[in-house]
Amino acid sequence: xxxxxxxxxxxxxxxxxxxxxxxxxxxxxxxxxxxxxxxxxxxxxxxxxxxxxxxxxxxxxxxxxxxxxxxxxxxxxxxxxxxxxxxxxxxxxxxxxxxxxxxxxxxxxxxxxxxxxxxxxxxxxxxxxxxxxxxxxxxxxxxxxx
Amino acid sequence: xxxxxxxxxxxxxxxxxxxxxxxxxxxxxxxxxxxxxxxxxxxxxxxxxxxxxxxxxxxxxxxxxxxxxxxxxxxxxxxxxxxxxxxxxxxxxxxxxxxxxxxxxxxxxxxxxxxxxxxxxxxxxxxxxxxxxxxxxxxxxxxxxxxxxxxxxxxxxxxxxxxxxxxxxxxxxxxxxxxxxxxxxxxxxxxxxxxxxxxxxxxxxxxxxxxxxxxxxxxxxxxxxxxxxxxxxxxxxxxxxxxxxxxxx
Amino acid sequence: xxxxxxxxxxxxxxxxxxxxxxxxxxxxxxxxxxxxxxxxxxxxxxxxxxxxxxxxxxxxxxxxxxxxxxxxxxxxxxxxxxxxxxxxxxxxxxxxxxxxxxxxxxxxxxxxxxxxxxxxxxxxxxxxxxxxxxxxxxxxxxxxxxxxxxxxxxxxxxxxxxxxxxxxxxxxxxxxxxxxxxxxxxxxxxxxxxxxxxxxxxxxxxxxxxxxxxxxxxxxxxxxxxxxxxxxxxxxxxxxxxxxxxxxxxxxxxxxxxxxxxxxxxxxxxxxxxxxxxxxxxxxxxxxxxxxxxxxxxxxxxxxxxxxxxxxxxxxxxxxxxxxxxxxxxxxxxxxxxxxxxxxxxxxxxxxxxxxxxxxxxxxxxxxxxxxxxxxxxxxxxxxxxxxxxxxxxxxxxxxxxxxxxxxxxxxxxxxxxxxxxxxxxxxxxxxxxxxxxxxxxxxxxxxxxxxxxxxxxxxxxxxxxxxxxxxxxxxxxxxxxxxxxxxxxxxxxxxxxxxxxxxxxxxxxxxxxxxxxxxxxxxxxxxxxxxxxxxxxxxxxxxxxxxxxxxxxxxxxxxxxxxxxxxxxxxxxxx
Numbered sequence: 001x002x003x004x005x006x007x008x009x010x011x012x013x014x015x016x017x018x019x020x021x022x023x024x025x026x027x028x029x030x031x032x033x034x035x036x037x038x039x040x041x042x043x044x045x046x047x048x049x050x051x052x053x054x055x056x057x058x059x060x061x062x063x064x065x066x067x068x069x070x071x072x073x074x075x076x077x078x079x080x081x082x083x084x085x086x087x088x089x090x091x092x093x094x095x096x097x098x099x100x101x102x103x104x105x106x107x108x109x110x111x112x113x114x115x116x117x118x119x120x121x122x123x124x125x126x127x128x129x130x131x132x133x134x135x136x137x138x139x140x141x142x143x144x145x146x
Numbered sequence: 147x148x149x150x151x152x153x154x155x156x157x158x159x160x161x162x163x164x165x166x167x168x169x170x171x172x173x174x175x176x177x178x179x180x181x182x183x184x185x186x187x188x189x190x191x192x193x194x195x196x197x198x199x200x201x202x203x204x205x206x207x208x209x210x211x212x213x214x215x216x217x218x219x220x221x222x223x224x225x226x227x228x229x230x231x232x233x234x235x236x237x238x239x240x241x242x243x244x245x246x247x248x249x250x251x252x253x254x255x256x257x258x259x260x261x262x263x264x265x266x267x268x269x270x271x272x273x274x275x276x277x278x279x280x281x282x283x284x285x286x287x288x289x290x291x292x293x294x295x296x297x298x299x300x301x302x303x304x305x306x307x308x309x310x311x312x313x314x315x316x317x318x319x320x321x322x323x324x325x326x327x328x329x330x331x332x333x334x335x336x337x338x339x340x341x342x343x344x345x346x347x348x349x350x351x352x353x354x355x356x357x358x359x360x361x362x363x364x365x366x367x368x369x370x371x372x373x374x375x376x377x378x379x380x381x382x383x384x385x386x387x388x389x390x391x392x393x394x395x
Numbered sequence: 396x397x398x399x400x401x402x403x404x405x406x407x408x409x410x411x412x413x414x415x416x417x418x419x420x421x422x423x424x425x426x427x428x429x430x431x432x433x434x435x436x437x438x439x440x441x442x443x444x445x446x447x448x449x450x451x452x453x454x455x456x457x458x459x460x461x462x463x464x465x466x467x468x469x470x471x472x473x474x475x476x477x478x479x480x481x482x483x484x485x486x487x488x489x490x491x492x493x494x495x496x497x498x499x500x501x502x503x504x505x506x507x508x509x510x511x512x513x514x515x516x517x518x519x520x521x522x523x524x525x526x527x528x529x530x531x532x533x534x535x536x537x538x539x540x541x542x543x544x545x546x547x548x549x550x551x552x553x554x555x556x557x558x559x560x561x562x563x564x565x566x567x568x569x570x571x572x573x574x575x576x577x578x579x580x581x582x583x584x585x586x587x588x589x590x591x592x593x594x595x596x597x598x599x600x601x602x603x604x605x606x607x608x609x610x611x612x613x614x615x616x617x618x619x620x621x622x623x624x625x626x627x628x629x630x631x632x633x634x635x636x637x638x639x640x641x642x643x644x645x646x647x648x649x650x651x652x653x654x655x656x657x658x659x660x661x662x663x664x665x666x667x668x669x670x671x672x673x674x675x676x677x678x679x680x681x682x683x684x685x686x687x688x689x690x691x692x693x694x695x696x697x698x699x700x701x702x703x704x705x706x707x708x709x710x711x712x713x714x715x716x717x718x719x720x721x722x723x724x725x726x727x728x729x730x731x732x733x734x735x736x737x738x739x740x741x742x743x744x745x746x747x748x749x750x751x752x753x754x755x756x757x758x759x760x761x762x763x764x765x766x767x768x769x770x771x772x773x774x775x776x777x778x779x780x781x782x783x784x785x786x787x788x789x790x791x792x793x794x795x796x797x798x799x800x801x802x803x804x805x806x807x808x809x810x811x812x813x814x815x816x817x818x819x820x821x822x823x824x825x826x827x828x829x830x831x832x833x834x835x836x837x838x839x840x841x842x843x844x845x846x847x848x849x850x851x852x853x854x855x856x857x858x859x860x861x862x863x864x865x866x867x868x869x870x871x872x873x874x875x876x877x878x879x880x881x882x883x884x885x886x887x888x889x890x891x892x893x894x895x896x897x898x899x900x901x902x903x904x905x906x907x908x909x910x911x912x913x914x915x916x917x918x919x920x921x922x923x924x925x926x927x928x929x930x931x932x933x934x935x936x937x938x939x940x941x942x943x944x945x946x947x948x949x950x951x952x953x954x955x956x957x958x959x960x961x962x963x964x965x966x967x968x969x970x971x
Binding site: 024109 | 160162167168215218219220238239241242243244245246247251252253254255256257258285288289303304305306307309310311313329353354355356357359360367369370373374376377378
C-alpha cells in the first residue's frame with residue numbers, strides 16, 4: 001500500500017484539539033491506483049484543452065495576418081505530430097464524453113414533476129448512441145462524403 | 147475437528163504521549179469464519195492487547211462509529227467480512243483525518259462541516275403542533291429519502307481526493323445532507339443553504355471523482371447528491387437574479 | 396486546578412430522550428444554557444438501532460382512541476404500569492410525533508400524504524408510526540440535526556460521566572472524564588437529567604450495542620437513588636444467532652410467521668395465551684413461547700451455533716413488500732445471518748432488548764435527590780410496568796424527555812448554584828480515583844473474564860424463565876464478581892483516549908445494575924409480565940401488585956416496595 005507524504009491540513013478542526021494528533025494520511029492508492037486512475041485521467045484533459053486552445057489561437061492569428069501566414073500555418077499542420085496529437089486528443093475526448101455520459105444519470109434529480117427519471121442504462125445508451133451517430137455524420141461530412 | 151484458522155492483523159498504534167509518529171503492530175490471532183474485521187479487533191483488545199483503542203458500538207452498520215481503512219480501503223469494520231481478506235490484514239485509521247490515538251481519528255472537522263450546511267428544517271413561520279403533521283406524498287418522500295440514510299461514518303471523506311488536497315471542501319456527507327433538506331418539501335431554507343453551497347470549498351470544489359459513492363456502505367450516493375446540488379444551485383442562483391433577493395423559492 | 400464549565404441544566408446521554416430534553420429545556424426559557432454530555436457523539440447513541448416504529452394515536456384517527464392506547468399499555472404492562480403516567484403518555488404521544496414530523500423526521504406515508512401506521516405487538520389497532528424499518532435512525536438524526544439550531548445547547552462529546560456531584564442533598568452537576576485528554580472536568584449546573592439508556596450488556600446475548608452499560612442507573616444508584624422494577628427485563632422474541640442483532644417486530648407486524656422445527660406456526664397451533672393476535676402478541680409471551688418450543692424439542696439447530704432457534708418466515712410477504720417496508724431487515728439478515736429472507740426463513744431466538752426498570756422517578760422525571768432527573772430507558776417512571784409494548788419506548792423518550800427537560804429548567808431557576816469549591820473538591824477526588832484505576836496492577840483478574848462471568852451468571856439466573864434457586868445463585872455470583880472486580884489488573888496507562896479505562900468503569904456500572912436486577916428478581920415470588928418464575932407460575936395481585944425498589948447501602952443492596960398507581964383499569968386476567 002502506498003504511504004505517500006501525508007497532507008497536514010485535511011479535515012482540520014476549526015478549533016484545535018487538546019491533544020497532539022498524527023497528521024492525516026491521504027487515501028491509499030491515490031493517485032495512481034484503482035478508481036483514482038480514472039479521476040486523474042479525467043483531470044489530465046486539461047492538457048489537451050490547453051494545447052488545442054493554443055493551436056487554435058495560432059491559426060486564428062494567422063487568419064488575421066494575410067494569406068502567406070495562413071498558408072504557413074496550414075503547411076505546418078502536415079507534420080505527422082499534429083495528426084498523432086489530434087488522434088490522441090480525439091481518443092481522450094471520446095473517453096471523457098462517454099465517461100461523462102456514464103456518470104450523467106446520477107446527477108439528475110429522481111423526478112421532475114410527474115416524470116420519473118428514465119432507467120440509468122437507457123440514458124447512458126441513448127446518449128452514447130447519439131454521440132456515436134453524430135460523430136459518424138460529422139466525420140462523413142469532413143471526409144467529403146456528404 | 148477443524149483446525150482454527152489464524153490471521154495476522156497489522157494495526158496502526160499511536161499514543162501522542164509516547165510515540166513520535168504512528169507505528170505498526172502485528173497480532174496473530176485465531177479467527178472464526180463468520181467474523182467481521184471488528185470481531186478481530188475486539189478479540190485483540192479483550193485477549194491480547196487491552197491497550198488498543200478503537201471506536202465501535204452498534205455492530206450492525208447503523209451507528210457509524212467503526213469506520214477505518216482496511217487493506218487500504220475505507221470500510222465499516224462491523225460490516226466487513228474478515229474472510230474476504232488474506233492471511234494478513236492491515237487496519238489503519240480512517241484516511242484524511244488527524245489521528246488522536248491508535249485507530250481513533252479526530253472527527254471535529256466533520257462536525258464543523260455538518261453544522262455549516264444548516265441540516266434542519268428551516269421555515270419562515272414555525273408550524274404549530276395543533277395543525278397536525280404536514281402532508282407529504284410517498285413520491286415527495288422518495289425524492290430525498292436516499293440522501294437521509296447517511297450514518298455519518300465518514301468513509302466518503304476518507305475516499306475523497308478533494309478532501310486530501312483542499313482543506314476547505316465541505317465534503318460528500320455534509321453536502322448530501324444539505325441537499326436532503328433542500329429536497330424536503332417541508333423545508334423553506336434552500337436559498338440560505340445554497341449560499342453556503344456556493345462559497346469557497348462548497349459544492350463546486352467537487353470534481354466528481356465518485357469515490358465517495360463507491361465506498362458508502364448505505365448507498366446514499368453522495369456524489370450524485372453533489373452533482374444534483376450543483377444544477378439546483380445554478381438554477382436557484384439564476385432565479386434569484388431574476389426575482390431579485392427576498393424570494394425563498 | 397480543576398477544569399470547570401458552568402451551565403443551567405446538565406444532561407447526561409445524547410440519545411432520543413437526552414436530545415428531546417435538551418430541546419425542551421432551551422425552548423422553556425430563552426436564557427437557559429444546557430450542557431449535553433455524552434460518552435459518544437450523539438448520532439452514535441443506541442436509539443439509532445431501533446427499527447420498528449413509535450406509537451401514538453394518529454390525529455384524526457376514526458377507529459382508535461387515547462383510551463384504547465392507554466388500555467393496551469396498561470394490559471401490556473401486566474397492570475404494573477402507573478396509570479396516571481400512562482394517561483399522560485398517550486395524550487402527549489401524538490403531539491410529540493407531530494413535532495418530530497415538523498422537525499423533519501421522514502415518517503413513511505400513505506398515498507394521501509398522511510403519516511402511515513403499522514400494526515404492532517399488543518396494540519388493538521395499528522398506531523405505530525414508522526420510517527421504513529429504521530425509525531430509531533431517522534428519529535435520532537432528525538432530533539440531533541434539529542438540536543443544532545440551538546446555540547445554547549453546548550455539547551461535550553466523548554465525555555464519560557463517572558460521578559454525580561451531589562452537595563447538601565442537591566445534584567449540582569457531574570464529574571466527567573474527557574476521554575480524549577484523560578482529564579476529569581466539572582460540568583456544573585443547577586439540575587441534572589440522566590438519559591443514558593438501559594444496560595443490555597449485562598447479558599451475553601443482547602440487541603444492545605457496546606455502549607449500553609447502565610451508566611446513568613449506576614450513577615444514581617451510588618448516590619442513594621433507588622432503582623425500580625429492575626427484575627423486569629424484556630427479551631425481544633427475534634434476535635439473530637450469535638450477534639443478537641435485532642430483527643424488528645415490524646416484520647411480524649407486516650405479516651411474518653414464527654415457525655418451529657416441524658414447520659408449525661406454533662403460536663396458533665398451541666395455546667400460548669396470545670389468542671388470535673398470534674405473532675402480534677406481547678413480547679414477553681412470545682419469547683416464552685419460543686423458549687418452550689425449544690425446550691419441548693422443537694427448536695432448530697444451526698451448524699456451528701450454540702443453542703437452538705425458531706424460524707421467522709417472511710417469504711410469503713413477497714420481494715416487493717419486503718424491499719419497500721423491511722429493507723433493513725433484508726440487509727441485516729443477509730449481512731449478519733447469511734440468509735436471504737426473500738427465499739429463506741430467518742433463524743431467531745429471544746434476545747435481551749430493553750429494561751422496563753430503572754431510576755425511580757415520579758411523572759416529572761424527578762428522583763428523590765433535588766435537581767436530579769431521569770428519562771427514557773434509564774428511568775422507571777413507570778410507563779411500561781412489567782412488560783413494554785413494542786413502539787412505546789421511542790415515544791416514551793420523547794414524552795418524558797420533554798417533561799423532564801421542562802421540569803429541570805423550572806427547578807434550576809429556583810435552585811442555588813451551591814458551593815462551587817465543594818463541588819470542585821469532589822471532582823478533584825474523582826480525578827484522583829480514576830488516575831488510580833488507569834493501568835493499575837492488582838490481582839490476577841482480567842476485565843474480559845469478569846465481564847464474561849457476569850454475562851454467564853445473569854444469563855443463567857435472569858433468563859426468560861427463572862427459578863428461585865438460580866436467581867439466588869445470581870445474587871451470590873454478582874456479589875462475588877464485585878469483589879473480583881477489585882482485583883482486576885489493567886494494561887493501558889495512557890491518558891489519551893484510554894478505552895480500557897472507560898470499559899472498566901462501564902463494567903463497574905454493569906455490576907451495579909446486575910446486582911439490582913438479581914435482588915429484585917429473587918424477591919418477586921410470582922410471575923408477572925417479563926418476570927416468569929417457574930416456582931411461582933401465577934400472577935399474585937394480592938401480595939405482589941407493587942413496584943420493587945433496590946437501594947444501595949454499605950452492607951449490600953436493600954430491597955423495598957412501592958405502590959402502583961392504579962386508575963381506570965383494575966387488574967384482570969391478561970389474555971389476548
